[in-house]
Amino acid sequence: MAATLPVGILMATIALFFCQTTTVICEFPMTLPLERAIPLRNEMKLSELKALDHARHRRLIQSSNDTDFPLEGTYDPYVAGLYYTKVQLGSPPRDFHLQVDTGSDPLWVTCSSCSGCPHKTQLQIKLSSFDPGKSSTYSPVTCSDAICSSEYQTPEAVCSSDNRCTYTFQYADDSASAGYYVSDLIYFATAISNGSSPLIFGCSKELTGNLVKNERGVDGIIGFGQGDISVVSQLSSKGLVPKVFSHCLRGDDQGGGTLVLGEIVEPNIVFTPLIPSWPHYNLDLKGIEVKGQKLAIDSSVFQTLPNQGTVIDSGTTMAYLPEGVYESFLNAVSDAVPVESLAGTYVADGSQCFFTLNSISEVFPNISLNFAGGASMVLKPKDYLVHHMTLNDGETGWCIGIQKMQGSQGFTILGDIVLKDRIIVYDLAGQRIGWADYDCSKSFNVSVKLTSASGSSSVGTSTDWPLIKKRTLAFFVSLICCFLLF
Template sequence: MTHSESLQYAALRSRARANRFRHSSMAETSELVETDVFPNDVINYLMKIFVGTPPVERWAALDTGSDLIWFQCSPCPQCNPQNAPFFDPKSSSTYVSLPCNSTPCEALPYYYDAQGQLESPKCGTSNECTYYYTYADNTYTMGELANESISFEASDGGQAVAFPNTVFGCGHNNNATYGRSSTGLVGLAQGSLSLVSQMGNVGRKFSYCLPPFGHQSTSKLRFGEDATISGNGVVSTPLITRSDTNFYFLNLEAIVVGRRRVPLTSQSDGNIFIDSGTTLTKLPSSVYNQVEALVKQAIGADQLSFRNIYNHLCYKNASSIQNVPNFMVHFTGEAELSLNRQNLFRYFTSEDSMCFAMIPTEAGGMPVYGNVAHINFEVQYDLDRKKLSFAPAECTKQ
């Protein structure tokens, strides 16, 4: 895709993903577990992870909005182009296919086939579990479910931290365009197949710091007690779980633009979910319309005339956006976050136009707090205490 096409695809993914609504095979460890995070083009963030024995380095999309871990595997008759070779399960001594009657196979979600019929995971010719995992933006991965060793480099240069018998998808037919640097996806939601669920107690707390898109520096994704963020500026809000989904929900109470407060009518049971795999923030239409009008009034510059399905408020270039107003998001509790221009505007076309990084929901769509709003914040998920914490940070220096 061209740069412009990638930007528009990122916006489309944000819209689509927001519209859909312990078993542990990993060893317990008290060791420090962390890995590098890198901004991938303009769409998402990649994390470094190793798979197989001997371990093979992979960079895969970091996604708190899904569960399955999967990598593109050979043979791959339909795979996305990637810079690294496809993972070859025959080259790993720890790769084991999972049978159809295994617990992980039964944990796979049902899906709709091309005729709209609800289907369950299938059995292959040798009784292996074959999966079809879809995402709300119509991307998908198909392949074989297996056990494999997953590992992370030791931060002190010592022995790597390995988690054997991790359930993952070996994808042989994939349509999930995350850029050539990406080799798959690592789900960090709360389902039994996600990485955090399979890490035992280590995965009950994790944190990341997302650097701005366009920067070449990496930051860190941390697991366990080392993921704790502390000090001045840390604010927290309840992390809300639901029985009908594995997403991480929050209560967004209001948005303040300048001196005007725009409240949300629904403020209980989680009215927005936070997703590292979605680019743009999506707000209820009535709230978005008020917020957009206030931002437009504060900036005062002439906006671009095109208004399409991707963005509603765009300007010619960054220099057009001088009068960025005070912009605060208020979550339940003490969590009041101040967003700056990096969190509020994204380059949208090759002509350097910049667009508001928030869009309205469609009918029935679920609001989502996308990754542009996470930039230069440490974000900590504490699943045992059911708490999400934020702290402003320079993520390029993590």
């Protein structure tokens, strides 16, 4: 006769199993909110914004449990904006507002007694500085630490005379951040629990250049590059988050969005491989089509080299093409627009603009960026045009938001104007980038699969559950666990 178990014990056993195997689910998703740096009503000249983008592009040559972070910001190039989020560090935890940057690796915050650090800002935030003496969990990073002999960032960390591991991040626009590395707790809140982990980050004691401007003053930068010192790399190496992150930037007037330490999963996502051994998110762009017609350009112009290639960069506001490609692109778009649908053309801040009374979706062509592996990113008119003005007679002026790279730089940069209203997945473990059109004001599905440093599934992670509706399943499983066990 088969042995039997009382129903209560059996149900408790099942509940315990689910509680154990869904531990990671309960800790995710971990997200960062992005907040608008400058209110939507505060406008900025397009030429000023382009200058900021170009300074950033020079840096590309120089520096050869999922967690949600709500975001604020706007893609509109006529609004001075950057994306920032709130992060808690130290014990007791303190809030820091940090600019989100996929083009750099480390997290750094302004240190107490910092020279040149902004003390006020036009943003609706309270500035903070990190004081190691006021955190009970702080520990120094000394010269004997591995970071002082590793190239985490250019230039590599160096040992100071007082046995501190120091750094200087020099930017091509003459701004810089200098300080020393520390280790302390970073906190991430989820729907049903809180978590924390030690993290190595920078404590900057001196800032110069654009980093000290009060109108854009924040507490530091949180980098999401591929380097070992980035937040996603450090936390994933401990098995706390997947080695993948995603973002979804809203393209409406409200702006904002979400950045997730984890993989947003949608059926329509297409992937293309990352080009290996490059510090940025370089892709293999094969060609460009305008209204189904391929531009007659040599594809070698997109080849990845030290001074050219295609890069996805959420820190760049607009999009950029090399000079030769830009001219062909601009001519193809202009030729595809019916003359009778235009009320005139003009140039604003170096950008080609058009007056029309009709909807831009009826007037302007779709553009297709075709990548290795057969993946295409289709740009509708709203994805490359920027509203510039509206006249009294109802005519609206629209400018092309894809710009020409300056000088001899051969980069193709895909910035926020083309990344908005899309899920973008940065799969560092799989060395690929994926995207899909999406309404970023809606909820989304998130993968819960974690891999350990060896590449195998982590203990306590259910790989049979490929995705969950954001937080909902973890919440109800926890309720069942608590009800049956207690």
